[in-house]
Amino acid sequence: MNIIFILIGISLLxxxxxxxxxxxxxxxxxxxxxxxxxxxxLLDDEK
Incomplete structure (x- = not known):
């Protein structure tokens, strides 16, 4: 459950x-x- 809080914090940052x-x-x-x-x-010149 703690990993969810860590991932939410990382995503907010x-x-x-x-x-x-x-x-x-x-x-x-x-x-x-x-x-x-x-x-x-449109105006690119080809050499």
Whole structure:
């Protein structure tokens, strides 16, 4: 029964880590330009 409490604690820490990484990515501006990556595929030059 103790292992359930340990696994719940680990999963909560992991979820908080991913949530922190998401907020850090949003704060640092990694999702500012949503238009250019989609157009880069269409305008890729072949050599």
């Amino acid at each position: 992991l979820a908080l880590g991913f949530l922190g990484a998401f907020f850090w990515a949003m704060k640092s501006g990694q999702n500012d330009d949503m238009y250019t990556p989609g157009m880069r595929v």
